[in-house]
Amino acid sequence: MLPYLIKSTTASDTARLVIVASDAHFRANKLKGVANWPSILGKLNDEEYCTASVMKNRYELSKLLQVMFVRELASRLLNPTPVSVTNLVMKLMVHVGKALLARTTEMESHALVHPAVEPSERDRHGRYVSCVEVAEESDYALSEERKEFSRRLWEETIEILAKIDPRVNQIISQHLLAR
Template structure:
């Protein structure tokens, strides 16, 4: 599928379907990036459905605590928990996952919402370009580390767990240059200071959203069609959010003007996160490996579904897994036990 800029703008003026609803009694929902924007609004929706536990995974203790208190005040839900995770720090992700394994609870829904948009190169303490690490390495690391608990939950409670990856329609405007793939270390190159020139950084966010699609499709493929876990990717559309808070002042000002004209509210965008987690309750397989836009399944970009794109997906998956196995040896155990052929 191809998406024109006009079609993308036009879609911003569509009336969105109402939020999906379900009884979440006894179930555990975990939302990354839950203290603001899409993550907070999605958490409010989940809280209204009485989950057994709702975990707000946030980077900042103070902002996370403020969000927790606001959630309780606005919804009356008293079982929300604040857990700290910094996706720009692999050690923090590993500590978070270790804590969840030791916690001993079930996990039914994982919403991977955290994202970063950068126009200037900024390295993490792990040596990666920050938006690439947050969006495309740490986010998969969370899913792979928590996958055993989700599989155990699904089997023990005879249910279907869900992983929702928040991507974007801007993936339609991204591709990975063939020469980059031919080098055999595309992710390492994309995350390096030498490669991340100002021109490359201007296209980095769409590229990370493309890699999100690749991760979702790869995970779905290796889980297989009968796994008790549904994994999908959603496009919330352009929303009023803090995603663009790190942009240069002039660009941020222009973005705010555009937001006022055509952006969805954070609540409207959050409906897509909830749909990925709860939609098609009578036929959940309809969302298996799906790219979701405005509460319906749509075809991802031609680059993704073409033969060259599928080859790139396999290469990107293998490179990502190799990187994450070095970051956290527990990834190897998950791959061997749950992801056939990965």
């Protein structure tokens, strides 16, 4: 999509890519020993790693990976960016008591549409947005360890995608900064 998003950019508006995340990433396990794993995605797919205790945390872990991947993508776009990338948080109402405080359909739809139409999209580029406000990600997503983890996650994902579609590497070299 990146070439098409860049092509749709105008002098007054950047294209926007809004990825729906979740505050569930705050509850993700912290991937102990990840620096020693030869492959992040390989390890997460390994039968040995897929124990019952880890599997119950899979949704949260997938959201943590998503938050980190989107941050990495945003950091690789040119500055000023032709495409504004945002992680949009949708809060999960998991407890019955919280259901009473759940947002209406109108409020929830406003949260979804806001980052796609708000004029100051560059202020949110690469950021995590909750309730139409820039918010902070989990401590792990902001940690020093995250930088290396995000880089490896990016490289492994791009390697897989390039095997599926050889245009991936060309698009990356043409539109993203090398790191």
